[in-house]
Amino acid sequence: xxxxxxxxxxxxxxxxxxxxxxxxxxxxxxxxxxxxxxxxxxxxxxxxxxxxxxxxxxxxxxxxxxxxxxxxxxxxxxxxxxxxxxxxxxxxxxxxxxxxxxxxxxxxxxxxxxxxxxxxxxxxxxxxxxxxxxxxxxxxxxxxxxxxxxxxxxxxxxxxxxxxxxxxxxxxxxxxxxxxxxxxxxxxxxxxxxxxxxxxxxxxxxxxxxxxxxxxxxxxxxxxxxxxxxxxxxxxxxxxxxxxxxxxxxxxxxxxxxxxxxxxxxxxxxxxxxxxxxxxxxxxxxxxxxxxxxxxxxxxxxxxxxxxxxxxxxxxxxxxxxxxxxxxxxxxxxxxxxxxxxxxxxxxxxxxxxxxxxxxxxxxxxxxxxxxxxxxxxxxxxxxxxxxxxxxxxxxxxxxxxxxxxxxxxxxxxxxxxxxxxxxxxxxxxxxxxxxxxxxxxxxxxxxxxxxxxxxxxxxxxxxxxxxxxxxxxxxxxxxxxxxxxxxxxxxxxxxxxxxxxxxxxxxxxxxxxxxxxxxxxxxxxxxxxxxxxxxxxxxxxxxxxxxxxxxxxxxxxxxxxxxxxxxxxxxxxxxxxxxxxxxxx
Amino acid sequence: xxxxxxxxxxxxxxxxxxxxxxxxxxxxxxxxxxxxxxxxxxxxxxxxxxxxxxxxxxxxxxxxxxxxxxxxxxxxxxxxxxxxxxxxxxxxxxxxxxxxxxxxxxxxxxxxxxxxxxxxxxxxxxxxxxxxxxxxxxxxxxxxxxxxxxxxxxxxxxxxxxxxxxxxxxxxxxxxxxxxxxxxxxxxxxxxxxxxxxxxxxxxxxxxxxxxxxxxxxxxxxxxxxxxxxxxxxxxxxxxxxxxxxxxxxxxxxxxxxxxxxxxxxxxxxxxxxxxxxx
Numbered sequence: 001x002x003x004x005x006x007x008x009x010x011x012x013x014x015x016x017x018x019x020x021x022x023x024x025x026x027x028x029x030x031x032x033x034x035x036x037x038x039x040x041x042x043x044x045x046x047x048x049x050x051x052x053x054x055x056x057x058x059x060x061x062x063x064x065x066x067x068x069x070x071x072x073x074x075x076x077x078x079x080x081x082x083x084x085x086x087x088x089x090x091x092x093x094x095x096x097x098x099x100x101x102x103x104x105x106x107x108x109x110x111x112x113x114x115x116x117x118x119x120x121x122x123x124x125x126x127x128x129x130x131x132x133x134x135x136x137x138x139x140x141x142x143x144x145x146x147x148x149x150x151x152x153x154x155x156x157x158x159x160x161x162x163x164x165x166x167x168x169x170x171x172x173x174x175x176x177x178x179x180x181x182x183x184x185x186x187x188x189x190x191x192x193x194x195x196x197x198x199x200x201x202x203x204x205x206x207x208x209x210x211x212x213x214x215x216x217x218x219x220x221x222x223x224x225x226x227x228x229x230x231x232x233x234x235x236x237x238x239x240x241x242x243x244x245x246x247x248x249x250x251x252x253x254x255x256x257x258x259x260x261x262x263x264x265x266x267x268x269x270x271x272x273x274x275x276x277x278x279x280x281x282x283x284x285x286x287x288x289x290x291x292x293x294x295x296x297x298x299x300x301x302x303x304x305x306x307x308x309x310x311x312x313x314x315x316x317x318x319x320x321x322x323x324x325x326x327x328x329x330x331x332x333x334x335x336x337x338x339x340x341x342x343x344x345x346x347x348x349x350x351x352x353x354x355x356x357x358x359x360x361x362x363x364x365x366x367x368x369x370x371x372x373x374x375x376x377x378x379x380x381x382x383x384x385x386x387x388x389x390x391x392x393x394x395x396x397x398x399x400x401x402x403x404x405x406x407x408x409x410x411x412x413x414x415x416x417x418x419x420x421x422x423x424x425x426x427x428x429x430x431x432x433x434x435x436x437x438x439x440x441x442x443x444x445x446x447x448x449x450x451x452x453x454x455x456x457x458x459x460x461x462x463x464x465x466x467x468x469x470x471x472x473x474x475x476x477x478x479x480x481x482x483x484x485x486x487x488x489x490x491x492x493x494x495x496x497x498x499x500x501x502x503x504x505x506x507x508x509x510x511x512x513x514x515x516x517x518x519x520x521x522x523x524x525x526x527x528x529x530x531x532x533x534x535x536x537x538x539x540x541x542x543x544x545x546x547x548x549x550x551x552x553x554x555x556x557x558x559x560x561x562x563x564x565x566x567x568x569x570x571x572x573x574x575x576x577x578x579x580x581x582x583x584x585x586x
Numbered sequence: 587x588x589x590x591x592x593x594x595x596x597x598x599x600x601x602x603x604x605x606x607x608x609x610x611x612x613x614x615x616x617x618x619x620x621x622x623x624x625x626x627x628x629x630x631x632x633x634x635x636x637x638x639x640x641x642x643x644x645x646x647x648x649x650x651x652x653x654x655x656x657x658x659x660x661x662x663x664x665x666x667x668x669x670x671x672x673x674x675x676x677x678x679x680x681x682x683x684x685x686x687x688x689x690x691x692x693x694x695x696x697x698x699x700x701x702x703x704x705x706x707x708x709x710x711x712x713x714x715x716x717x718x719x720x721x722x723x724x725x726x727x728x729x730x731x732x733x734x735x736x737x738x739x740x741x742x743x744x745x746x747x748x749x750x751x752x753x754x755x756x757x758x759x760x761x762x763x764x765x766x767x768x769x770x771x772x773x774x775x776x777x778x779x780x781x782x783x784x785x786x787x788x789x790x791x792x793x794x795x796x797x798x799x800x801x802x803x804x805x806x807x808x809x810x811x812x813x814x815x816x817x818x819x820x821x822x823x824x825x826x827x828x829x830x831x832x833x834x835x836x837x838x839x840x841x842x843x844x845x846x847x848x849x850x851x852x853x854x855x856x857x858x859x860x861x862x863x864x865x
Contacts, residue, residue: 032865033803033804036803036863036864037802037803037804040800040801040802040804040809040863041757041758041760041809042758042760066865069865070865073861073863076861098865099862100862100865101865103860103861103862104861104862107860107861132854132856132857132862134853134854135854135857135860135862138853138854138860139860142860164853166646166647166648166851167851167853168734169853170853194732195729195731195732195733195734195736196734197733197734197735198734198735199734231735328708331708332676332706332708335676335677335708336676365710366709366710369708369709369710370706370708370709373677373678373707373708374676374677374708377676377677377678397710412721414710415712415715415718417710417711417712418624418712418713418714419710419711419713420710453714453715455624455625455626455714456624456712456714456715459624459714
């Protein structure tokens, strides 16, 4: 030992244990602490010597069990499994509810090739009220799986995943052991949605190698596409990433070979719509649409505008022209490149869309605000009939917001935006309709005041406040006076939370088939769908979804942000049928 | 006794002082002019709410619970400021989240990988509505911290540069880091610590990577395996090199810092590879 090093006081006492194994009387806790220290440092033999120097009978039952536990640990550390097992068994014989000893003994059995016995011990451990129960559950699940009791393993991992929702390994195990690949895919999508993208992707790729039925493999490949989109991978780097080679390896699997080829094609820079068929059938897969969009966005952020445009156009083609996000991205691209003719064509195309079909009013609102803002900055004010104008687009935005807010019973609504109001009112004024401009301002200000947003109200009234005489209409003037009066009053906010008195759930077959009636469980499914849609927490929603799954409902996919409409698949007379649902709360 | 337990790099630094070094003052600020003007006096409520959210997210077990995240502590040596900023885009401004860090008084440049768009230039911003902005930011920030890749980037940019300890000791062929396992909450199989130091004589820098930070309550720390060393021509054999005690003696090195370079949360305390280590 070099003299310049400082030795520590505890080293001296540890050395004393090692040297003589005869120690002065001390408390049990101190003995066990010192033994544990020796085991941790790799001096298990010294620990055994020290533990053996104590008269176990002097410590009572609990003390005897604890001494045996640390002897078990020391023997295990020395690789003497037989003696370790004997020590742990002694600990359990003295104290049958000794969770730590049950656990460690079970691990020795499991490693020694007897997972059945291990699982039986761990079953006893998890029945205890013990803060280490999550560890016991984890070990129990592993032992059960090893013993071939997959259902018990799955249940235990699911319990652990519920106790530790952020424990990704527990989540992955509980998903991995599901038997239905579509359920696996659904759970992996949820895991990815909670941020664990790499873990979800890795398990999906692992499972694809197992080869399920074609629909199952398709669902898992969809998870891969979705997670790739969430990783925002630069196409130039894709080839060097492990996921690329893993996909290449899976290309030999014929049911998904074409799907993989199209992913690789996409990253290879090809955006010709005709080259992408697999993902469109039977209906365009939304995960692949997200991947196309993401690659387009990556090109846009790296200033490769030509490729970005090609990918956004591909995404638009892929979604049948209904994709609001693609339209917004293309509009931004055209605006920044000053390609006004292309922007106009896009706005006309957007106006022709059947917005009711998607019922996604929030996306609709965002698209109209974006186009309206762009036209306002281009000073293309227009009118309510011209889709290539600020007035048309911003008016449509107001309509979409109102439509959305009508469908939402609680939860966030689309609020009026003072800047959007300002742009709309200003456009009307500059296009010569001052009266309309002023009434928009006053109406919006009244709504803002009612919401307690006085700053917003003052902002939209600024034009009038500078010269109130510009209001010529008596009714508007009176309304303005009322708003000004309200603005001067102290703010009082009353919030009424209304819960629906009744809920109606309508279901219809997505593909009508003569003679196919809703399943016998229709009423129960309806009730659960209502609960699912109106759930006030994610946990409650997840529980309801789980119950629906147990009733045979799979692929539950809301089609709107509010979840009021959506689709699901259920088995009817041996056939998997896709249903649409609409929940209306009164 | 065969085991040699040595205190290396021993400095007269109290544990309390090291706890200070781990302290990070975190706060959220609204700097985007549109929002500063629009929010007026309610800006403070947004900043308070988001600061509280950041404190919760940063100290969450899956994030970085081994650091002491605080707010309004002017004495904290480290700072993380998350700012709502705006930058010219299209016809108006894009509103973004920007992460800026300071370690022991030294500022790091903002990290692009951590930034996030909150509103594009053409989006309805509702710049006056604190509740609308709070809901939007809450969703964005929560989603960021939920993302494993974001946490990895934040660790690389900032967290992995904050010293957890300024000395280490040796116990046999293992290294003791005097930070309690309960503080680190680090999974032994996946987490890694890094010891960086300089040779006193010529200032030559060196690093040592430590794995398996096992609970070592006797020294209120963790006992780690040496996974790698980057100093002189030392090559590890079986996680050890006989020159390590000589090279790293307290009279030979200065500027010792232990940092967390790879972190995975430990879900089952007082256990190792499934076994209970302490009853």
